[in-house]
Every structure is written in C-alpha cells, then in structure tokens.
Amino acid sequence: MHWIYLLLAILFEVAGTISMKLSAGFTKWQPSALLVIFYICSLVFLTLTLKSIQVSVAYAIWSGMGIVIITLVGFFYFSENVNIAKAVSIVLIIVGVITLNLTSEHPEQQPAAASQSNK
Template identity: 50%
Template sequence: MNYYYTLLLLAILFEVFGTTCMKLSEGFSKLLPSTLIFVFYAISFTFFTFALKKLDVSIAYAIWAGLGTALITIIGIYGFKEPVNAMKMASLFLVVIGVVGLNLSDRLS
C-alpha cells in the first residue's frame, strides 16, 4: 500500500474514533470522551492533510467519508446495538462499492 494511502487509512481510523467518542460523550456530559473527540479529530485532520500532498482531494475525501461511514455503521450496529435491516445493509454495501469504484477510477486514469 502506498505511503499516502496509509496516511489516509490512519485519518479514517482516527475520524471513526472521534465520532465514536461523540456518542460516548453523551452530549458533552462526559469529560474524557468529550476531550477525545477533539484529540482524535485533530489527529485525523493532520493525517488527512499529509495524505493530500500526493492524493487527489476528490478521491481521498470520498474514500475518507465513505469508509468512515461504513465503519461507523458497523460500530453502531455491533457496539451500540443500533437496529439493522436489509435497507441499511444494502446501503452500506453501496457505499463500499462506491469507495472501491472511486479507488479504481484513480488507478485507471
């Protein structure tokens, strides 16, 4: 995997950590998860900014947003016991297919 895609992956993971802390903070009522939101997002944006040195912003942002959405959906289902149905799973599948398609389009050009 390309170094810049590794930075992008790290940006995605820290964004997911930050978003998970949003849920855990219970509306900023818990100090540690509330603080970690900002820490994780700062780390995420730092990695993302470095990844953008060599990656196209349109492709990188779509991958960042798409994979982040997919991971948060999985965390919501398994970690927070959110309801799951066929429409949610089909939509998640389409997000993943879209990310793969964007990644392939970058390599085909």
C-alpha cells in the first residue's frame, strides 16, 4: 500500500505544480485553489508513505519522479524546449532513483531487534 501512497503523492505534486503554472502568479483563483489542495494531498500521501518507507528513499523518489513527470508535461503540454543536457539530466535522475531504491534497506528486511528499537 505504501507504494500506492507514494504514487498518489507524486501525482498530486505534479498536479500542484501544473496548477502553479496555470495560476499565473496567483492571479487566477481556480488554479490557485487547486494548487493548495493538490499540495496538501501530496504531503498527506507522502506522510503516509513515510510510515513504511525510509524518508531518504521516499523523498528521493517523490522529488525525482516529480521532476521527470513535470519535465515531460512541460515539454508536451507547455511546449517547453528540451535539449541534450536536460535529457541526460532526466536520465541521471531516473538512474539515481532506481539505484537508491535498489540499494536501500527496506523495513521488512531489517532484523527484528532493529525494528523493535525504532518503536
């Protein structure tokens, strides 16, 4: 369930960032209100994620995948330019998120004594 919470946190963060762009500096009330709602939802789901996933891993995935998705939205929806440096940077973010996830300790893999001392 924690991965679903993390996915929802990412999607709400992306929706909040899109709303931020559409709010035109808080001059349009509808996207401005949605911005606040989406970011609150994102933080709620990120907080629920942290009950099961280490903060370093969850935050890296949340922010990294948010950057990747919002870059794609910017390119396809807002017609922003993409150059080789941006493309390589996005690939490096994805590699970093995957590497961090693969090399991190998962709570279910920690010894029983370690998990008891964390309570």
